[in-house]
Amino acid sequence: xxxxxxxxxxxxxxxxxxxxxxxxxxxxxxxxxxxxxxxxxxxxxxxxxxxxxxxxxxxxxxxxxxxxxxxxxxxxx
Amino acid sequence: xxxxxxxxxxxxxxxxxxxxxxxxxxxxxxxxxxxxxxxxxxxxxxxxxxxxxxxxxxxxxxxxxxxxxxxxxxxxxxxxxxxxxxxxxxxxxxxxxxxxxxxxxxxxxxxxxxxxxxxxxxxxxxxxxxxxxxxxxxxxxxxxxxxxxxxxxxxxxxxxxxxxxxxxxxxxxxxxxxxxxxxxxxxxxxxxxxxxxxxxxxxxxxxxxxxxxxxxxxxxxxxxxxxxxxxxxxxxxxxxxxxxxxxxxxxxxxxxxxxxxxxxxxxxxxxxxxxxxxxxxxxxxxxxxxxxxxxxxxxxxxxxxxxxxxxxxxxxxxxxxxxxxx
Numbered sequence: 001x002x003x004x005x006x007x008x009x010x011x012x013x014x015x016x017x018x019x020x021x022x023x024x025x026x027x028x029x030x031x032x033x034x035x036x037x038x039x040x041x042x043x044x045x046x047x048x049x050x051x052x053x054x055x056x057x058x059x060x061x062x063x064x065x066x067x068x069x070x071x072x073x074x075x076x077x
Numbered sequence: 078x079x080x081x082x083x084x085x086x087x088x089x090x091x092x093x094x095x096x097x098x099x100x101x102x103x104x105x106x107x108x109x110x111x112x113x114x115x116x117x118x119x120x121x122x123x124x125x126x127x128x129x130x131x132x133x134x135x136x137x138x139x140x141x142x143x144x145x146x147x148x149x150x151x152x153x154x155x156x157x158x159x160x161x162x163x164x165x166x167x168x169x170x171x172x173x174x175x176x177x178x179x180x181x182x183x184x185x186x187x188x189x190x191x192x193x194x195x196x197x198x199x200x201x202x203x204x205x206x207x208x209x210x211x212x213x214x215x216x217x218x219x220x221x222x223x224x225x226x227x228x229x230x231x232x233x234x235x236x237x238x239x240x241x242x243x244x245x246x247x248x249x250x251x252x253x254x255x256x257x258x259x260x261x262x263x264x265x266x267x268x269x270x271x272x273x274x275x276x277x278x279x280x281x282x283x284x285x286x287x288x289x290x291x292x293x294x295x296x297x298x299x300x301x302x303x304x305x306x307x308x309x310x311x312x313x314x315x316x317x318x319x320x321x322x323x324x325x326x327x328x329x330x331x332x333x334x335x336x337x338x339x340x341x342x343x344x345x346x347x348x349x350x351x352x353x354x355x356x357x358x359x360x361x362x363x364x365x366x367x368x369x370x371x372x373x374x375x376x377x378x379x380x381x382x383x384x385x386x387x388x389x390x391x392x393x394x395x396x397x398x399x400x401x402x403x
Contacts, residue, residue: 011120011121011123012113012120014120015113015120015123016110016113016114018123018128019106019109019110019113019130020110022102022106022130023103023106023107023110
């Protein structure tokens with residue numbers, strides 16, 4: 001008679017336990033390298049900073065120099 | 078791989094077929110837990126959501142809407158409900174409130190429902206001169222507690238603004254402005270019946286359709302007032318200060334193509350120029366089960382109110398069109 005509610009309760013308890021593991025970061029999905037990276041705000045902001053720095057340096061050193069106007073002396077470095 | 082006699086598909090037993098990671102799903106996990114503890118969420122949906130807290134919340138929200146008359150809502154309204162960590166797409170997240178989420182309801186695809194009141198008001202006027210205005214204000218007032226309704230008052234306000242602009246022009250008399258005032262049935266100028274008077278009147282109505290309409294609008298008003306929307310604090314108000322007013326979810330006209338409808342069509346062209354504020358914003362703390370329960374109760378009342386309004390429009394004469402989903 002009480003079989004159905006009991007099995008539902010067990011499922012609820014199991015889901016709650018899994019959610020608790022997720023909350024504490026102990027879930028299997030966070031034990032991978034990518035998982036640990038995604039959970040760590042310092043890792044994520046460090047990676048974002050590096051990406052921004054790479055982009056900025058690409059913009060700085062990848063300029064196409066304009067041709068000097070006719071009659072002008074070329075730039076001396 | 079050893080050569081077999083035919084084609085072989087390699088099997089990846091016990092290897093997950095998909096990985097899904099969300100950088101910060103802490104609040105989603107907490108909300109999923111609270112929903113399950115409150116029995117708002119169903120454990121069986123965890124598998125259906127592929128054990129992902131965000132999908133689990135989405136499935137639970139869909140289930141909650143369905144349990145609170147979702148099909149009746151979809152019949153006349155095209156709305157979307159989401160849970161987000163900011164009150165609008167443009168608002169920045171308030172970092173000082175790390176445990177704050179928002180339940181948001183807004184029209185999806187900028188679609189507005191429509192209801193024609195003229196024939197209903199004429200029917201009610203034959204019973205009592207004050208009944209049309211009472212019906213209209215009860216209906217619109219009940220729905221306006223949760224969703225924005227565009228009605229003759231919005232149209233009058235717009236007409237007044239246009240009149241003020243035109244008055245400053247040298248050829249002011251050349252402007253043709255919509256005659257909103259002329260389109261309002263005279264019965265709408267009557268005073269509204271108070272509760273006691275209305276209850277007394279309902280008992281004396283013999284016409285079954287009219288009685289049904291009046292009873293339904295009274296029930297709608299009571300349902301809508303079951304709970305109040307939370308006041309948004311100054312920080313949230315500040316975040317929404319650059320938004321346009323909420324998009325109307327229902328256009329209340331007296332007749333098809335009347336000046337109220339024309340005014341709405343004109344005004345609608347600018348409603349999306351700036352991000353509009355959502356119709357419903359309920360801030361809550363996913364880590365606090367009482368807060369989650371209050372929020373979902375409030376959302377349930379909103380759903381049932383919208384569904385009751387949808388069913389009432391079905392009862393109102395000459396409203397066979399504007400149906401979104403059957």
